[in-house]
Amino acid sequence: MLTLDYSWLADPVYQHWLLRGTLTTLELAFASSGIAIVIGLFGALALTLRIAWLDAFVELFVEIFRNTPPLLQMLFFYFTLSTIGLSVTDPRTGLSMPLLSAFSCALISLSLFGGALCIEAFRSGLESLPRAVTEAARSLGYTRWERFRRIEMPIASRICLPALTNIMTNQFKTTSQASVITVPELMYYAGQIYNDTFRTAEVMILVLFIYVTLVSLLSWGMSLVERALAFPGYGKGH
Amino acid sequence: MPTFPLTYAEKKRVIQFAIVLAVLLWIAIDAATGGAQNWSRVWLRLPILLTGQASGWPLEGGFSLNILLGLCAMALAAVLGTFLGFGMLSKRKFIRVPSFLVMNFLRNSPWLVLLFAMLYIIPFRVNVFGVSIAIPAFVKAVIGLALPTSANFAEIIRGAVQSIHSGQWEAARSLGYMPMAIYWRVILPQALRRMIPGWMNLYALLMIATSLATVTGIQDVITTLNTLLAMENERVIVYFYITALFLFFAYCYPIAVLARRLEQSVKGDTL
Numbered sequence: 099m100l101t102l103d104y105s106w107l108a109d110p111v112y113q114h115w116l117l118r119g120t121l122t123t124l125e126l127a128f129a130s131s132g133i134a135i136v137i138g139l140f141g142a143l144a145l146t147l148r149i150a151w152l153d154a155f156v157e158l159f160v161e162i163f164r165n166t167p168p169l170l171q172m173l174f175f176y177f178t179l180s181t182i183g184l185s186v187t188d189p190r191t192g193l194s195m196p197l198l199s200a201f202s203c204a205l206i207s208l209s210l211f212g213g214a215l216c217i218e219a220f221r222s223g224l225e226s227l228p229r230a231v232t233e234a235a236r237s238l239g240y241t242r243w244e245r246f247r248r249i250e251m252p253i254a255s256r257i258c259l260p261a262l263t264n265i266m267t268n269q270f271k272t273t274s275q276a277s278v279i280t281v282p283e284l285m286y287y288a289g290q291i292y293n294d295t296f297r298t299a300e301v302m303i304l305v306l307f308i309y310v311t312l313v314s315l316l317s318w319g320m321s322l323v324e325r326a327l328a329f330p331g332y333g334k335g336h
Numbered sequence: 337m338p339t340f341p342l343t344y345a346e347k348k349r350v351i352q353f354a355i356v357l358a359v360l361l362w363i364a365i366d367a368a369t370g371g372a373q374n375w376s377r378v379w380l381r382l383p384i385l386l387t388g389q390a391s392g393w394p395l396e397g398g399f400s401l402n403i404l405l406g407l408c409a410m411a412l413a414a415v416l417g418t419f420l421g422f423g424m425l426s427k428r429k430f431i432r433v434p435s436f437l438v439m440n441f442l443r444n445s446p447w448l449v450l451l452f453a454m455l456y457i458i459p460f461r462v463n464v465f466g467v468s469i470a471i472p473a474f475v476k477a478v479i480g481l482a483l484p485t486s487a488n489f490a491e492i493i494r495g496a497v498q499s500i501h502s503g504q505w506e507a508a509r510s511l512g513y514m515p516m517a518i519y520w521r522v523i524l525p526q527a528l529r530r531m532i533p534g535w536m537n538l539y540a541l542l543m544i545a546t547s548l549a550t551v552t553g554i555q556d557v558i559t560t561l562n563t564l565l566a567m568e569n570e571r572v573i574v575y576f577y578i579t580a581l582f583l584f585f586a587y588c589y590p591i592a593v594l595a596r597r598l599e600q601s602v603k604g605d606t607l
Contacts, residue, residue, distance in 0.1 A: 148344065150347040150348045153348050154348050154355060157348075157352070158352060162585065165540070165544070165584065165585045165589045165592055166544070166584045166585050166588075167545070167547035167548075167584055168544075169547045170577070170580055170581055174577040174578075174581060177574075177577065178573065178577060267444065271444075271445070271446035272446070274448045285448065285452075292456075299453075299457050302453040302455075302457065305449055306449050309444075309446050309449050310441055310444045313445070314444050317444065
């Protein structure tokens with residue numbers, strides 16, 4: 099049977115690492131979710147404009163990012179952005195340095211990945227709007243932009259809140275993969291700690307519990323928002 | 337035969353076709369202006385990426401190992417998920433509540449962390465009746481990937497069963513069906529139709545997640561890729577990554593499209 103030894107947790111160095119890792123994870127998760135939602139809004143707007151070429155591009159973007167592993171996307175951005183030319187020459191050493199840190203590469207790739215999912219969520223939200231609503235807005239003389247901003251998006255965003263919760267928790271969970279490209283987040287520090295202490299099982303169990311707690315808190319918070327904004331007649335809201 | 341003017345959907349398809357053509361053209365131009373050398377490197381290594389063997393046979397690793405891993409994990413997840421799903425639908429509280437807790441725990445934990453945890457929690461070898469059996473990394477990867485998948489699997493079962501109109505239950509009960517018979521003869525045949533698109537999407541998601549198995553050290557496509565890249569120069573790396581991304585895309589996109597089509601066909605039947 100497993101015997102667990104958590105005496106290493108008393109060391110302030112490891113406590114500090116865990117804390118810093120958790121903070122970086124939170125930072126990455128919220129920043130990328132925020133950017134993803136913005137991308138999702140713009141994508142959904144682009145789709146409602148019904149311009150064929152824009153629609154085609156957005157759909158291609160969504161399909162590419164949804165159907166490839168985020169880990170591979172991250173590695174791709176990490177290793178190729180500097181090769182393509184995003185690098186600066188360090189004046190002190192004369193060596194070529196990548197312009198983007200591992201953190202920004204992870205942020206870019208996670209935002210794009212989440213953005214693709216958000217576009218899809220907003221699109222299905224907009225599609226589930228009753229036709230009568232848009233027709234009523236049109237007959238009241240709303241312009242295309244006003245209709246999107248004042249009628250369609252406020253309703254659609256409330257309808258697709260559960261999907262958005264899913265995306266945000268998924269985003270949070272995916273940040274753990276950023277450790278592969280050496281972003282100093284929770285998973286990365288976990289590796290550092292068990293390399294030091296050789297307490298692999300203990301460290302992984304603790305980290306698993308930290309992630310589950312944080313993600314559960316997030317989805318609980320989002321469920322409160324969902325309930326507050328619930329739309330009578332749609333989904334769980336009654 | 338398309339008539340002019342084209343409909344919106346037709347126009348979109350033409351443009352998408354044009355984009356794909358443009359990408360191909362761009363690759364051709366790139367190949368003509370020096371990229372051919374890089375592509376030939378990729379072409380040379382492609383059998384290794386796909387099968388883990390330079391000769392292409394037998395299948396030992398690479399992308400074929402990802403597919404095998406995905407299938408094994410899905411099979412295990414189907415078994416676990418069915419138990420978990422029906423546990424959550426159970427009327428007895430002492431089955432339902434733990435099932436919900438387990439499902440939520442597995443669904444809220446990151447795939448990578450769960451995989452790592454399984455890697456270190458499952459012992460290196462176990463003793464069964466005095467015989468010591470080594471647990472290979474592949475088995476650990478299957479278990480690590482099957483756990484979160486089974487939670488999603490269970491959710492799909494629960495969602496589909498609960499989406500069946502309550503009138504079906506009442507009608508079956510008033511006709512004198514036993515509870516088990518209601519499930520087998522009335523509810524499940526209808527619910528199964530709604531589960532299948534969800535399972536297909538889940539399989540695509542799992543297939544994408546098999547890329548994480550590289551952390552267990554098995555010779556999957558990313559491990560192979562990293563080994564190969566150690567021998568290549570910086571420029572070629574881009575070509576290799578694009579190839580690897582394309583492999584996953586080519587495998588998962590058709591599944592996603594098929595799932596969406598099925599979903600559309602199931603959508604209409606409420607009751």
